[in-house]
Amino acid sequence: MLPKASSSNLLINSFLPPSPTLRKIAHLPNKLPHTTTQHGSRFICLSKKLSIDTQKEETVIVGGGIAGLSTAVALHRLGIRSLVLEQSESLRTGGTSLTLFKNGWSVLDALGVGNELRTQFLEIQGLNRTQTLPQRFIQDDNHQQHRLSIKTHEGKDLRSFDFKDVDPSQEVRAVERRILLQTLANQLHPDSLQFLSKLAKIEQDDATGETRLELTNGAQLSAQIVIGCDGIRSPIAKWMGFPEAKYAGHCAFRGLAYYPNGQPHEPRVSYIYGRGVRAGLVPVSPNKVYWFICYNSSNPGPKITDPSVLKRQALDMVKNWPSNLVSTIEQTPDDTISRTPLEDRWLWPAVTPPVSKGRVVLAGDAWHPMTPNLGQGGCCALEDAIVLAKKLGQAMKSRQGSTEDALRSYGQERWPRVFPLTIRANLVGALLQWENPVVCSLRNELVIPKLVQIRPLLEHTNFACEPL
Structure with missing residues (x-):
């Protein structure tokens, strides 16, 4: 179990049951050989660490979709390493x-x-x-x-x-x-991608500002920054108080x-x-x-x-x-x-929560799911990635302003862009x-x-x- 934190936590296991594969991994011995799975022509890290020890990371991105991988690539090009946690066994190969x-x-x-x-x-x-x-x-x-x-x-x-x-x-x-995801993943070091890593619990330590993550396979991580790119059903967005997306x-x-x-x-x-x-x-x-x-x-x-x-x-x-x-x-x-x-989800001012909570922030569909009537869902996820990476890069490399300020600035810049687009896409569909x-x-x-x-x-x- 995670050490008790002063802030509330969310148990995600109740609505995200572990797969049989994850159950097997959870019962493996702590000392495991480095395991990889072949992805295309490259080998990508399956699990960086599965012991009960807490894995320390500066930046963790939850979700290996368009928003998650593009954010990781943007940070990488700025010289900032991140770890991407993806719940599946590999990058998404289906879809259109x-x-x-x-x-x-x-x-x-x-x-x-x-x-x-x-x-x-x-x-x-x-x-x-x-x-x-x-x-x-x-x-x-x-x-x-x-x-x-x-x-x-x-x-x-x-x-x-x-x-x-x-x-x-x-x-x-x-x-x-699938080709877009593969191309983005190829820009990252293999150790930057960790598969079979489904989030089970998230909590913040108010004293240190760190965020603790527990996965369904028993692995535990502690991160300075957590970026939720975990899609329209985002457990992180739910933990932050965002309502469910509404059927159009x-x-x-x-x-x-x-x-x-x-x-x-x-x-x-x-x-x-x-x-x-x-x-x-x-x-x-x-x-x-x-x-x-x-x-x-x-x-x-x-x-x-x-x-x-x-x-x-x-x-x-x-x-x-x-x-x-x-x-x-x-x-x-x-x-x-x-x-x-x-x-979609309409981000009404003073009604929906801000995009960040401490040093936890959302991007892509996890924050602003929208209907596809304008063809802007993927484009906006890419925009989020580049803006968020620049804000974080300035704060982390120049030490000018806090990380929390950078995340708030990201939200202030992106909200006037994504909120009207979400409404407009909905109305065009109607x-x-x-x-x-x-x-x-x-x-x-x-x-x-x-x-x-x-x-x-x-x-x-x-x-x-x-x-x-």
């Missing part, structure tokens, strides 16, 4: 892709991995949008034109543009999540189609709007295409773990929709298909998910063609990111 706009790419450039990723993924030229009703879809004969096209179900063109026409500096690419009223099927002989789509995003249902196709690489179906639902429904069932459900939902959407779903390996509820035929007609005849200004829609991708 995420769309990164120019703000995300500016951060990846600062982290030194932008060009490596660019060579693997297509640059998206623009967007095609069509509106369809069940049984009444009319396909655009010019669907391969290099412009955005927003149409009604009758084929009326509502809007058209290219990303570069609106903003010459814009850059849009869909990136496979929509669920989404997602998948990554694979074409061994080359995918047939132009490098453009294709959106199809119905009543309460919308779908999208995003070319990722010469062989892969990401797709999604977002639909209204009063509740998330039961969790289904069989991807073949999810695939059938997705196909049933769009069986009368464009053939290119249906064929893309049919071309998708079952193990890439998922269905998730869309959730607009696109309308079901009433009269309201949908208003959306198609007035809102999209006459009221929506394209340039302001992309202004949120402006982010000044200086080199580290």
Whole structure:
């Protein structure tokens, strides 16, 4: 057990049961040989230390996702070592892709991995949008034109543009999540990543300011700084007093189609709007295409773990929709298909807790989960990483100001950015998910063609990111 601290602690075991693998590790003898697991072409530390002795660390990052790894890389480039704790056996290998706009790419450039990723993924030229009703879809004969096209179900063109026409500096690419994580991890020393490390308990010592972490395998750590990058269900955020993310009223099927002989789509995003249902196709690489179906639902429904069932459900939902959407779903390996509820958390001032508590701080989805309607979840996680690393670097290297001040400054800089984006993403989703035929007609005849200004829609991708 951990020594008793003067502040309250949170037992996380009650809702995060250890896996059989972790139970086995917990009963291994204290003196274990150094164990590694192969990850890609490199070997990454599986467990740095599993004895009952407390492992001392200056900076611990909980969570090996986009926010966690990008923060670790940013700190590493500033000469600051961190330890990343990841509860899984390896980096995430499943999942689909995420769309990164120019703000995300500016951060990846600062982290030194932008060009490596660019060579693997297509640059998206623009967007095609069509509106369809069940049984009444009319396909655009010019669907391969290099412009955005927003149409009604009758084929009326509502809007058209290219990303570069609106903003010459814009850059849009869909990136496979697993490759992004692998690329970031490759920038770190193998000992910086510790797998099979699920958080069981966290507590702060008010006397020393240190944070003590206990893992489900029995390992204990003491850290000067803890960065919670543990996702939308973050135990650290819960310990800090943040409410659970709220369901937005929509669920989404997602998948990554694979074409061994080359995918047939132009490098453009294709959106199809119905009543309460919308779908999208995003070319990722010469062989892969990401797709999604977002639909209204009063509740998330039961969790289904069989991807073949999810695939059938997705196909049933769009069986009368464009053939290119249906064929893309049919071309998708079952193990890439998922269905998730869309959730977010609005960071109301004076209501939600601050981003930091002592020397514990949050980043990414652990702090500001948002719906994917603006394509900014991953981009904002990258922004968090670069800003947080710079603030910590200044405090730790120059000794000007306390670490606590640096974390508060990070929150003060990031909150005006992420709070409005979270609300805006939610409202855009509500607009696109309308079901009433009269309201949908208003959306198609007035809102999209006459009221929506394209340039302001992309202004949120402006982010000044200086080199580290």
